[in-house]
Amino acid sequence: MGTSSTGLSGTERTRVRRLPERAASDRQELYDVLDAGRICHLGVIVNGSPRVIPTGYGRQEDTLYLHGSTGATSLRGDEICVTVTHLDALVLARSLFHHSMNYRSAMIYGRPRTVTAHEEKLAGLRAVVEQLTPGRWDVARQPTRKEMAATTLLALPLAEASVKIRTGPPGDDEEDYALDVWAGELPIVSSYGAPVPDPRLRPGISCELPHSR
Amino acid sequence: MGTSSTGLSGTERTRVRRLPERAASDRQELYDVLDAGRICHLGVIVNGSPRVIPTGYGRQEDTLYLHGSTGATSLRGDEICVTVTHLDALVLARSLFHHSMNYRSAMIYGRPRTVTAHEEKLAGLRAVVEQLTPGRWDVARQPTRKEMAATTLLALPLAEASVKIRTGPPGDDEEDYALDVWAGELPIVSSYGAPVPDPRLRPGISCELPHSR
Numbered sequence: 001m002g003t004s005s006t007g008l009s010g011t012e013r014t015r016v017r018r019l020p021e022r023a024a025s026d027r028q029e030l031y032d033v034l035d036a037g038r039i040c041h042l043g044v045i046v047n048g049s050p051r052v053i054p055t056g057y058g059r060q061e062d063t064l065y066l067h068g069s070t071g072a073t074s075l076r077g078d079e080i081c082v083t084v085t086h087l088d089a090l091v092l093a094r095s096l097f098h099h100s101m102n103y104r105s106a107m108i109y110g111r112p113r114t115v116t117a118h119e120e121k122l123a124g125l126r127a128v129v130e131q132l133t134p135g136r137w138d139v140a141r142q143p144t145r146k147e148m149a150a151t152t153l154l155a156l157p158l159a160e161a162s163v164k165i166r167t168g169p170p171g172d173d174e175e176d177y178a179l180d181v182w183a184g185e186l187p188i189v190s191s192y193g194a195p196v197p198d199p200r201l202r203p204g205i206s207c208e209l210p211h212s213r
Numbered sequence: 214m215g216t217s218s219t220g221l222s223g224t225e226r227t228r229v230r231r232l233p234e235r236a237a238s239d240r241q242e243l244y245d246v247l248d249a250g251r252i253c254h255l256g257v258i259v260n261g262s263p264r265v266i267p268t269g270y271g272r273q274e275d276t277l278y279l280h281g282s283t284g285a286t287s288l289r290g291d292e293i294c295v296t297v298t299h300l301d302a303l304v305l306a307r308s309l310f311h312h313s314m315n316y317r318s319a320m321i322y323g324r325p326r327t328v329t330a331h332e333e334k335l336a337g338l339r340a341v342v343e344q345l346t347p348g349r350w351d352v353a354r355q356p357t358r359k360e361m362a363a364t365t366l367l368a369l370p371l372a373e374a375s376v377k378i379r380t381g382p383p384g385d386d387e388e389d390y391a392l393d394v395w396a397g398e399l400p401i402v403s404s405y406g407a408p409v410p411d412p413r414l415r416p417g418i419s420c421e422l423p424h425s426r
Contacts, residue, residue: 041254043263050256050263052296083265090346095354133303141308169411182420183411193400198382200390207395
């Protein structure tokens with residue numbers, strides 16, 4: 001069993017027992033968690049209250065791009081928190097108390113900026129599309145100038161971030177290992193179901209599944 | 214294609230084109246989204262900044278119970294937002310602009326209270342355990358008095374909530390339906406992988422998969 005918490009920035013809220021020599025692998029860990037996700041949960045403050053919004057995102061090097069259509073009105077310059085979570089397995093212990101889950105989770109804090117430069121906006125949108133639906137950027141119709149203008153894209157630096165990962169079997173109390181209760185991990189697997197063609201799809205066009213990641 | 218947004222409470226932030234006669238089905242919709250989930254994303258404000266934490270939850274009638282060990286220090290009486298999201302399908306359009314996702318999402322706002330009464334705490338913990346690992350409450354060792362005391366359980370009334378659901382094919386621009394691009398829905402399916410027994414599991418104990426929901 002292992003639970004690792006990694007702060008990549010040294011601020012109070014992301015500093016978690018970090019050894020300097022782990023810095024490079026920590027950053028790779030952050031990339032891995034982000035790159036394996038499909039959607040994030042975006043935390044904002046609206047009229048003094050927290051709000052958590054599921055939305056699309058993409059990464060390019062050390063920038064996270066967010067599709068700003070959802071709740072974007074409140075995001076200009078304000079601090080946000082972006083969380084990406086993978087639930088990898090249910091962890092069944094012999095005692096209810098030690099039931100847990102194996103997961104990977106990344107949390108990023110910062111103030112997003114609105115992307116206005118055309119080149120960066122195109123690259124950022126590509127990252128967002130390819131994150132959710134890999135391989136589609138090159139096959140679908142490209143955005144028009146008007147569509148680009150109608151799309152808000154936010155950029156968040158991967159400057160203040162932390163990663164939490166739990167792996168392995170349950171950690172039961174010593175005396176409970178004698179119990180007649182099954183214990184272990186039950187992996188949760190995500191896969192694609194059979195594609196459902198658009199009712200208006202023209203005949204003779206086959207579906208290419210998005211690349212797996 | 215359909216996107217429905219449903220406010221169940223009539224406050225500004227959850228009021229979304231709601232017809233009074235839909236109230237009963239709206240509430241059932243909220244239950245359905247919550248009951249089908251495994252984890253939620255909990256939004257809190259810590260030192261003036263938003264924070265989004267993945268955590269376990271369970272529902273009993275019109276109360277949502279939250280396992281309070283994570284970030285619980287900041288939760289006493291403060292307003293929180295709990296979001297549960299299901300990503301049901303990738304929606305592949307002919308244009309990049311109309312790429313989307315089919316999802317169900319529930320958002321609940323409120324101020325949680327800490328559960329102290331023994332009976333309610335036991336029932337609430339049961340709801341949390343059964344939400345993540347259905348069927349385990351009756352087979353694993355019950356919590357001791359000490360374990361109960363070491364566990365913080367929060368209760369949030371399902372009073373102010375909204376549900377958003379998108380279903381169906383993409384909505385492409387009329388002229389794009391002539392394009393040679395596959396379009397439709399690609400369902401995302403979650404299933405259990407092969408159980409991984411705890412290395413210290415006693416011989417002769419077989420794994421019963423949690424009930425499906």
